[in-house]
Amino acid sequence: xxxxxxxxxxxxxxxxxxxxxxxxxxxxxxxxxxxxxxxxxxxxxxxxxxxxxxxxxxxxxxxxxxxxxxxxxxxxxxxxxxxxxxxxxxxxxxxxxxxxxxxxxxxxxxxxxxxxxxxxxxxxxxxxxxxxxxxxxxxxxxxxxxxxxxxxxxxxxxxxxxxxxxxxxxxxxxxxxxxxxxxxxxxxxxxxxxxxxxxxxxxxxxxxxxxxxxxxxxxxxxxxxxxxxxxxxxxxxxxxxxxxxxxxxxxxxxxxxxxxxxxxxxxxxxxxxxxxxxxxxxxxxxxxxxxxxxxxxxxxxxxxxxxxxxxxxxxxxxxxxxxxxxxxxxxxxxxxxxxxxxxxxxxxxxxxxxxxxxxxxxxxxxxxxxxxxxxxxxxxxxxxxxxxxxxxxxxxxxxxxxxxxxxxxxxxxxxxxxxxxxxxxxxxxxxxxxxxxxxxxxxxxxx
Numbered sequence: 001x002x003x004x005x006x007x008x009x010x011x012x013x014x015x016x017x018x019x020x021x022x023x024x025x026x027x028x029x030x031x032x033x034x035x036x037x038x039x040x041x042x043x044x045x046x047x048x049x050x051x052x053x054x055x056x057x058x059x060x061x062x063x064x065x066x067x068x069x070x071x072x073x074x075x076x077x078x079x080x081x082x083x084x085x086x087x088x089x090x091x092x093x094x095x096x097x098x099x100x101x102x103x104x105x106x107x108x109x110x111x112x113x114x115x116x117x118x119x120x121x122x123x124x125x126x127x128x129x130x131x132x133x134x135x136x137x138x139x140x141x142x143x144x145x146x147x148x149x150x151x152x153x154x155x156x157x158x159x160x161x162x163x164x165x166x167x168x169x170x171x172x173x174x175x176x177x178x179x180x181x182x183x184x185x186x187x188x189x190x191x192x193x194x195x196x197x198x199x200x201x202x203x204x205x206x207x208x209x210x211x212x213x214x215x216x217x218x219x220x221x222x223x224x225x226x227x228x229x230x231x232x233x234x235x236x237x238x239x240x241x242x243x244x245x246x247x248x249x250x251x252x253x254x255x256x257x258x259x260x261x262x263x264x265x266x267x268x269x270x271x272x273x274x275x276x277x278x279x280x281x282x283x284x285x286x287x288x289x290x291x292x293x294x295x296x297x298x299x300x301x302x303x304x305x306x307x308x309x310x311x312x313x314x315x316x317x318x319x320x321x322x323x324x325x326x327x328x329x330x331x332x333x334x335x336x337x338x339x340x341x342x343x344x345x346x347x348x349x350x351x352x353x354x355x356x357x358x359x360x361x362x363x364x365x366x367x368x369x370x371x372x373x374x375x376x377x378x379x380x381x382x383x384x385x386x387x388x389x390x391x392x393x394x395x396x397x398x399x400x401x402x403x404x405x406x407x408x409x410x411x412x413x414x415x416x417x418x419x420x421x422x423x424x425x426x427x428x429x430x431x432x433x434x435x436x437x438x439x440x441x442x443x444x445x446x447x
Contacts, residue, residue: 006045009075012421014058017074018066020095021047022055023085024078028109029146030134031213032172035078037206039377043428044076052087056094064099071107071130076420083112089120096124103128111147113156122163129167130199133157136189140178154189161194169195173223174203176215184230187238196256197237197322200227202244207379215381220244237268242384243324246353250286252300252321259320260313261290266300266321273299273306282332282358283323290319326354331446335413336362338443343368344400344409345445346393348375348385351415369409371400377427385417390429393418394437412438416446 013019024047029036038044062068073079082088095104107130121127133153135141141150160167169190175183183200190198202220205213224240231238237254250272255261272286273279275296280286290296294315299308311319335345336359345368347355352372362368373396375382377389393414401408414431423431423444435442 006048009045009077009420010047010058011061013073013075013077014061017069017072018063019069019072019074020055020058020062020091021050021073021077022070022082022088022091023047023050023080025080025084026109027081027084027111030109030172031144031146032174032203034204034206037209037213037380039206039208042426043424044078044426046078047080052090055091059095059098062099062102064102067103067105067128068095068099069105069107076426079107081109081111082106083108083117092124101126105130108132109145109147110153110156111149113153113159115159118156118159118163118165121160122165125165127165129160129165130170131157131160131167131190131195132170132172133186133190134171134174135178135182136186137178137182140182144172144174144178157190157193157195161192167195168197168199169193170199170201172201172203175223175226176203176219177212180226183226187230187234191234191236195236197239197254198234199239199241201241204382205380206382209380220381231268237322239322239324241325242350243326244350245283245324245326247357248282248326248354250280250283250323253324254322256318256320256322259318260311261320264298264309264311266298266309267302269302271301272321273301275299282329283326285329287319287321287323288329290321292316327358328446332358334445334447335359335368338411338413338445339367340411341367342408342410343413344371344397344411344440345369345413346371346373346397347415348373348388348417349383351385368413369404369407371396385415387426388415388418389425389427390418390431390433391427394434397434397438409440412440412442413445414442416444419444 010021013021071079071082103126105128110131110133134144136154138150141147171186173183187198202223224244227238227240239253252266252268252270254268255266275289275298276293280289292315295310297310313319339362347370349372352370355370359368373388373393375387376392378387418425419431431442431444
């Protein structure tokens with residue numbers, strides 16, 4: 001991999017997403033890890049071993065006005081387990097010294113969360129952990145994550161609660177392997193330990209996954225129905241990702257305890273009608289309006305009745321109201337501003353339902369038509385935009401135009417999610433190849 005390209009990715013990761021890349025190494029071997037099921041020839045980047053001095057030197061490039069994120073990736077860089085980096089505590093100390101009040105967000109598999117580490121983290125507040133627990137049963141966690149010391153992460157969740165370290169729990173829901181009872185017990189355990197939310201990730205597999213990881217088509221719907229059934233048993237928000245929404249109604253999925261939204265009496269199921277007399281067009285817009293406003297006046301509907309309440313909060317702080325993700329208003333504006341007569345919009349299978357709702361007026365006026373794009377290259381259950389390839393989009397567009405003989409688009413819109421900053425997909429192919437192959441102007445929306 002070209003050294004200059006890797007360095008440019010590191011810089012872009014820092015500057016655009018405020019992510020501090022530490023390592024691509026991981027100490028576990030999760031059976032659901034996407035990197036274990038990738039097709040050959042995928043253009044991802046494994047970070048070279050970086051010195052502590054190199055990493056600390058890049059802290060100056062971070063934006064102290066935004067949370068610093070560690071253990072996630074917004075580029076082709078493979079994210080690793082940050083605590084697996086031997087000098088990670090030194091990096092955190094340097095980061096906190098440089099930015100005393102900036103929140104630090106760390107994603108971890110929890111395998112290093114002994115008492116000493118948790119006490120250390122408690123001294124670095126404001127800090128938020130995203131704990132990938134996956135099972136509260138040592139045997140099941142060992143099965144899912146190949147964690148020889150599974151008890152440490154399980155006990156670590158309790159330690160986070162005991163030391164008042166804020167954290168969100170996450171579970172890759174695999175009831176076809178661990179059973180529904182284990183899934184429910186894990187949710188219950190994370191709630192008891194004090195998780196602010198519990199995120200349940202729908203499982204996925206590619207065509208390269210071993211047969212034991214395959215599952216029936218209806219499993220996602222079963223998991224969603226299961227979570228909806230038990231949701232009322234907890235005062236902690238349970239969030240399914242991806243949410244599989246097909247509308248833009250800004251309904252609250254849950255409310256985090258001891259937050260402005262909770263103190264104002266907002267509840268799961270409330271529908272936000274307006275924020276400071278502005279009507280949100282989507283869940284994402286409602287969330288952002290609540291976050292960006294000081295003392296927002298909120299009108300909402302509960303069981304058919306309208307109510308008003310003012311939240312006691314400052315601009316830039318989270319309200320505590322949790323929403324499913326539907327569509328970014330900036331992305332939607334970009335799409336609408338890019339529409340000409342006879343525009344074709346290519347989108348992932350997961351994205352089509354919400355786009356159909358968001359653009360229903362434009363679709364009715366026949367200004368835009370939607371082209372569903374299956375993830376053929378990854379295959380399996382994959383259905384997201386971020387893993388689409390130019391080859392996938394081209395095949396879908398050609399198939400669509402064959403079926404719709406007599407209709408010819410004048411422009412093709414494609415989502416930004418599959419492409420890096422150079423406009424290349426995970427195979428290294430440029431979106432500009434679509435322009436030549438389709439003989440159409442092509443625009444990437446959402447950049």
